Amino acid sequence: MALLSARRPRKPGRQGPAGPPGRAARLRSPGVLAVLLVVALLAALTAAVSFGSTSIPPQEVWSVVGRRIAGRAPRPGTDDLIVWQLRVPRALLAALVGAGLGVVGAGVQALVRNPLADPYLLGVSNGATLGAVAAIVLGAGGGGLLGLGLSGAAFAGALGSFLLVWLAARRGGGFSPLRLVLAGVAIGQFLSGLTSCLVLRAGDEQQTRGVLFWLMGSLGGATWDLLVVPSVVVPAGLVLLLARARALNALAAGDETAAALGVAVGRLRRELFLVTSLLTGVLVAVSGAIGFVGLMVPHVCRLLVGGDHRRLLPLSALTGAVLLVVVDLICRTAVDTQELPAGVVTSLLGAPALLLLLDRRLERP
Amino acid sequence: MTAKPPTPRAVKHVQAPGGHPARVEIRDLRVAYAGRDVVSGVRLLARDGEIVGLVGPNGSGKSSVLRCVYRHLRPSGGTVLLDGTELAALSPAESARRVAALPQERGGGSELSVRDVVAMGRVPHQRAFAAENTADRAAVDDALARTSLTALAGRRFDALSGGERQRVLLARAFAQRARVLVLDEPTNHLDLRHQTEVLALLRAERRTTLICLHDLNAAAALCDRLHVLHRGAVVASGAPREVLTPGLLAEVFGIRAVVVEHPLTGGPLIAMDHTAAPAHRERGRDGADRGAPA
Structure with missing residues (x-):
């Protein structure tokens, strides 16, 4: 957390009857926010494991988790099964995917220098969706395509679309933001056209439902095995981007400025494109394309702590993690009979939240 | 914008790094x-x-x-x-x-403060993950002082006037x-x-x-x-x-002007005739206007 406490001039506090001056500024201090978010994440994880079709009290949750972590034999009974085999991996997957989407969103926004960019702008998710849908529709019983499994097929699709966009967008060894976006959108559209063809060919309602669920994103497939890859890739992606945080700040100011500050702009863009695409591919492969998190989370964090990527990236990770754990809890518990897709909840909750924040933003000097 | 009045300060001159000639x-x-x-x-x-x-x-x-x-x-x-x-x-x-x-x-x-933007000038000196050190802080403070921006250090860069922003970018350099x-x-x-x-x-x-x-x-x-x-x-x-010289000014810039002695400084002063029609129409060899590159 040393990075978060990097020296930052204190903003002049808001004057007025609303509160003592400086209080708002203190609440926006990155260190305080980080601590609050870690606490919120622990609370959200606990709640996510407690609540569900069977409610398990938090102390029971932690005792089960404590036993497992300490390596002691689990108590016999269904609690251990529900907590350790079903809900903990699912809650952790939600946290990892949320963190990943927050980080990639901030990264892509810096890459194409556009605050409206999200992780799916560059076509990676369309490729992943095509891969997954192909596996569902063509593979036997929704199982595997060429023995890859659903996630494997999705990641293969993501890689394929990444390579296509790379080849289409590169010119003279560099990527201009505009070329990247245009190539990403064009190839993404093409791939989603192919996906639609496949969906129309889908044999039965069951398959169509499976496809639909994938399109809207869900954490329902969580298992301990599925956690392995994202639990390595998400932290690695965060560290790789953090190592370039200052260069990202310079890049946000413009290509000329970045060059004048000694940033190798072409190389930085290539690295960013590679890292964000691989990370997006992994996230979509394990959870489908959950919308809006990657767009909204970096925005919210920018409003809170400013545009310095040394603070923005870790806070986006934490905020994304908290958000998606809560969203998944809502998905599982809001409707009695049926689970909601995560993408539906992120859009329904996220859009008003973002508008509210933008509105408050205008009041600030 | 209530900019701080630009008082020339007696700032300790900071020797450029290395100190030896730059050519x-x-x-x-x-x-x-x-x-x-x-x-x-x-x-x-x-x-x-x-x-x-x-x-x-x-x-x-x-x-x-x-x-x-x-x-x-x-x-x-x-x-x-x-x-x-x-x-x-x-x-x-x-x-x-x-x-x-x-x-x-x-x-x-x-979404950066004035100080954040000026501190960006330290990027080529900093290693990944390293925090701002004393030399960085001194360089930023000094640059802010010399451009009379110290009072604006906590303000948001986007909220400044065009002229103030320009001074911030100069301070960054x-x-x-x-x-x-x-x-x-x-x-x-x-x-x-x-x-x-x-x-x-x-x-x-x-x-x-x-x-x-x-x-x-x-x-x-x-x-x-x-x-x-x-x-x-x-x-x-x-x-x-x-x-x-008047000849060069006409030839290159297409203006009618005389060069006189500046009454205050004694240096050259270009007095331009703003009412004159352009002296030359710049045309390339192919007859087309020589447009400015983007």
Whole structure:
């Protein structure tokens, strides 16, 4: 957390009857926010494991988790099964995917220098969706395509679309933001056209439902095995981007400025494109394309702590993690009979939240 | 905007790093955009502490020359030498430690405070993950003080006026603590008082400086030597008084003007006839207008 406490001039506090001056500024201090978010994440994880079709009290949750972590034999009974085999991996997957989407969103926004960019702008998710849908529709019983499994097929699709966009967008060894976006959108559209063809060919309602669920994103497939890859890739992606945080700040100011500050702009863009695409591919492969998190989370964090990527990236990770754990809890518990897709909840909750924040933003000097 | 009144401060002069002479030499520089040469065969030399101005009409290639020095553009031919070392042989960070720039682009990043933007000048000096150290803080504080921005340090960059933003970006270049300054139109958007202040600041800095200026009178007052660019080539070089002649002004800039002695400073003063029709219509060999490159 040393990075978060990097020296930052204190903003002049808001004057007025609303509160003592400086209080708002203190609440926006990155260190305080980080601590609050870690606490919120622990609370959200606990709640996510407690609540569900069977409610398990938090102390029971932690005792089960404590036993497992300490390596002691689990108590016999269904609690251990529900907590350790079903809900903990699912809650952790939600946290990892949320963190990943927050980080990639901030990264892509810096890459194409556009605050409206999200992780799916560059076509990676369309490729992943095509891969997954192909596996569902063509593979036997929704199982595997060429023995890859659903996630494997999705990641293969993501890689394929990444390579296509790379080849289409590169010119003279560099990527201009505009070329990247245009190539990403064009190839993404093409791939989603192919996906639609496949969906129309889908044999039965069951398959169509499976496809639909994938399109809207869900954490329902969580298992301990599925956690392995994202639990390595998400932290690695965060560290790789953090190592370039200052260069990202310079890049946000413009290509000329970045060059004048000694940033190798072409190389930085290539690295960013590679890292964000691989990370997006992994996230979509394990959870489908959950919308809006990657767009909204970096925005919210920018409003809170400013545009310095040394603070923005870790806070986006934490905020994304908290958000998606809560969203998944809502998905599982809001409707009695049926689970909601995560993408539906992120859009329904996220859009008003973002508008509210933008509105408050205008009041600030 | 209630800017702090620009009081010239007695600031401890900070010696440029290394302390030894910085000399920039440009040899036969050629820059091509989309197959067309916008700069061809430019040679110029800036010795230690010399302020060298590049002047010329829009599209004459001034900015392209500067962009090759702060490494936004890669020359299509020729070399830029820094103390005899080829710039291209240095790593990007290494050359940014030696050459600081105010680029033509005026972006400061999004959602950053004034201090954050100035602190960006320390990027070439900092390692990944390292926190801001004492030298960084000193350089930033000093740059803020010299541009009279200390009082604005906590303000949001986006919320400043155009002139204030420009001073922030100049402070960012100062915070870089390089021995060479490259400045593309540093007085654009500034009111007259701040224009004079910036020029005085640059004179006091006495770093090796390459500067583009549209205001010929400012260029004449500031620069030790001027290079006049026209259609991508240097057409005249020398002391301002020798270079800025009515004939050249008509030929290159297409204006009717006389050059008189400045009643206050004794330097050359260009008095331009704003009512005259343009003296020349610039046409290329193919008869088409020589448009300015983007």
